[in-house]
Amino acid sequence: MNKIQEFEMWLGEMDNRLQEANKKGVPLIVEDMKKEKYPQGYLPKIEYWLDKVENGRTKEGRAHAKAKVLYFLKRQMES
Numbered sequence: 001m002n003k004i005q006e007f008e009m010w011l012g013e014m015d016n017r018l019q020e021a022n023k024k025g026v027p028l029i030v031e032d033m034k035k036e037k038y039p040q041g042y043l044p045k046i047e048y049w050l051d052k053v054e055n056g057r058t059k060e061g062r063a064h065a066k067a068k069v070l071y072f073l074k075r076q077m078e079s
Helices: 003-023 033-037 045-054 058-079
Strands: none
Touching: 003 033
């Protein structure tokens, strides 16, 4: 069995569990996944990419890092 098949089986199992819970009247609680994934927001990512802007080896690398900083700043402001 490959990884895709394992993942599909896992999804099927989760779907079955959700259906069972729904039949029993158990409410589905969805947490804010973004807060779980990034408990400190995007600040660590912003700091990482700012370091790359300052210490980048090439002009292209620094430009890429600057674009990442701007992207994560935008995401931080949205959250």
